[in-house]
Amino acid sequence: MTDVLIVGAGPAGLSASISCARYGMKVKILDEFVKPGGRLLGQLHQEPDGTWWNGIREAELLHGKATKLGVDIELGVSVYQVRRTESGWHVYTSKGDYHAPYLLLATGSAEWPVPVPGWTLPGVMSIGAAQVMTNVHRVKAGGRGLIIGINVLSAAIAREILLGGSELAAIVLPARMTGIESSANPRAVMGAMSRVAHLAPSPLMKVAGKFIKYDFVQSMGVRFFPRRGIKVWGVPLNMRKAAVRINGETKVESVRLARVTAAGEPIPGTEEDVPVDFVCISGGLYPLAELASVAGNPFRYVPELGGHVPVHNERMQTLQPGLYVSGNITGIENAKVAMAQGTVAGLSIAADSGAGGARAGEELEQAVRQVGEIRKRSLIHFHPNVAEGRLKMEQYWQQIRRSRQESP
Amino acid sequence: MGFGRIEHHPVLGPLASRKEIRFTFDGRPFIGYEGETIAAALLASGVRTLRVHEDSGAPRGIYCNIGHCYECRVQVDGQANVRACLTPIREGMDVRSGRVLPKPFAKENGWT
Numbered sequence: 304m305t306d307v308l309i310v311g312a313g314p315a316g317l318s319a320s321i322s323c324a325r326y327g328m329k330v331k332i333l334d335e336f337v338k339p340g341g342r343l344l345g346q347l348h349q350e351p352d353g354t355w356w357n358g359i360r361e362a363e364l365l366h367g368k369a370t371k372l373g374v375d376i377e378l379g380v381s382v383y384q385v386r387r388t389e390s391g392w393h394v395y396t397s398k399g400d401y402h403a404p405y406l407l408l409a410t411g412s413a414e415w416p417v418p419v420p421g422w423t424l425p426g427v428m429s430i431g432a433a434q435v436m437t438n439v440h441r442v443k444a445g446g447r448g449l450i451i452g453i454n455v456l457s458a459a460i461a462r463e464i465l466l467g468g469s470e471l472a473a474i475v476l477p478a479r480m481t482g483i484e485s486s487a488n489p490r491a492v493m494g495a496m497s498r499v500a501h502l503a504p505s506p507l508m509k510v511a512g513k514f515i516k517y518d519f520v521q522s523m524g525v526r527f528f529p530r531r532g533i534k535v536w537g538v539p540l541n542m543r544k545a546a547v548r549i550n551g552e553t554k555v556e557s558v559r560l561a562r563v564t565a566a567g568e569p570i571p572g573t574e575e576d577v578p579v580d581f582v583c584i585s586g587g588l589y590p591l592a593e594l595a596s597v598a599g600n601p602f603r604y605v606p607e608l609g610g611h612v613p614v615h616n617e618r619m620q621t622l623q624p625g626l627y628v629s630g631n632i633t634g635i636e637n638a639k640v641a642m643a644q645g646t647v648a649g650l651s652i653a654a655d656s657g658a659g660g661a662r663a664g665e666e667l668e669q670a671v672r673q674v675g676e677i678r679k680r681s682l683i684h685f686h687p688n689v690a691e692g693r694l695k696m697e698q699y700w701q702q703i704r705r706s707r708q709e710s711p
Numbered sequence: 712m713g714f715g716r717i718e719h720h721p722v723l724g725p726l727a728s729r730k731e732i733r734f735t736f737d738g739r740p741f742i743g744y745e746g747e748t749i750a751a752a753l754l755a756s757g758v759r760t761l762r763v764h765e766d767s768g769a770p771r772g773i774y775c776n777i778g779h780c781y782e783c784r785v786q787v788d789g790q791a792n793v794r795a796c797l798t799p800i801r802e803g804m805d806v807r808s809g810r811v812l813p814k815p816f817a818k819e820n821g822w823t
Contacts, residue, residue: 335777335778335797336777336778336797337746337748337797337799347722347723355722357722357723359723379797379798379799381778413775413779414775414779416774416780423764423769423771423774423782424770424772425759425760425761425770425771425772426759426772427772427774428772428773428774428775428776429774429775429776429780431775431776431777432773432774432775432776432777432796433776435776435777436751436754436776437717438723440747440748440751440755441716441717441718441720441723441726442715442716442717442747442751442754442755443713443714443715443716443717443754443755444754445713445714446713446714447713466720466721466722467717467720468717469713553760553770554759554760554770554772580713591779
């Protein structure tokens, strides 16, 4: 008999399993991938003190702790449906059905695609795909690549691709087109990047970051952005050039760049083809939340959290009895926040089930505070107003709870 | 030309030695290593095109590499629509790229 089923063996799911198993609960984790760790696996970046955050090692530590406590992890399993029953949750997978009184969805996030013409050619991949190839499989994405999309993720993974021995010709924006307004608007991107300027390796970005908080200054920033770009990890990052299309017959051969106006419109006659054999598209992340929708939980659109998010409270309870969420499904944040949220979800389940007694309740309160503290201390914020988004979500939760109590 | 495994990584260290696995892709023999996915083993050997679009015949490879997009669907030991990015290679595995499918009713439905 399983007490808790967890979908996703990433930082949130593994941390939650540890909290539940510590209180004697029988936990089973289901994950589609070949290795446990989720998005932790690809991560490799330097902390401000110079030490490396090696996601593979972090995943191994969590996996080791979980298995030692008797957590059962099944890999290569896809969950395609969940249904509430009188005694809990029924979970339908590619390898049979499971049932448990408690279900935690820790499915993480997915990447927004940016459909630049030519994006279906072999050799074009999401930036996360290149990260997994390079760091997890230890296979080069290619010889010489180009990154389309300027954001926290692309700046971080650019360095990982270089460490893996591939070359990068440039990091540019996609040319402005329908549906990708904000990621193709140099002014908006400049604003977003200014909030992570403290991480930027270039002194220019550091200086610029302090001044480009306002729209007017942002457009000036784009105008004064050096025509040749600035170097990030030695790779030219250019906000005045954008990718118009990806060229190739049967695979990527080059990327056509054009100079753009401050609003991101390509300037005719300025096109040039840059030869590359792979292209990484970086459109940012959104919560991967289909299963919460299938489970019948209400959603709210919270841009500060990266998209449509299942309504939940700070204890990671949803509005469905026995259903919990944690990690990036609740909003896009870094792995350390996801781990802390996972601990909260696990303790919540232990407390609600009675398995944890009063102690789990006390630990839970402390764990909730810990999430806030880790968020505050975090250097990398995918969305600058994430704390505001979290407050909004807490209000949605209370509103819906109140209205349900008033009209049962 | 830029393909291959990252044997020595400046931070992650040397690649551990693993067991060789033999498999075929469209009948051609390939060698990969235990634990590698079909997509990773093929890319390491320089293969980017995993299938053709069932309608247009346009070549396709991996896109997301973590199972979300289904762009890397291949046929494995007769089973269609298997994600190459999530499926580890096995000894003797028969991987096929698929082909353009017939559209017997396209004309009368005005789809051509």
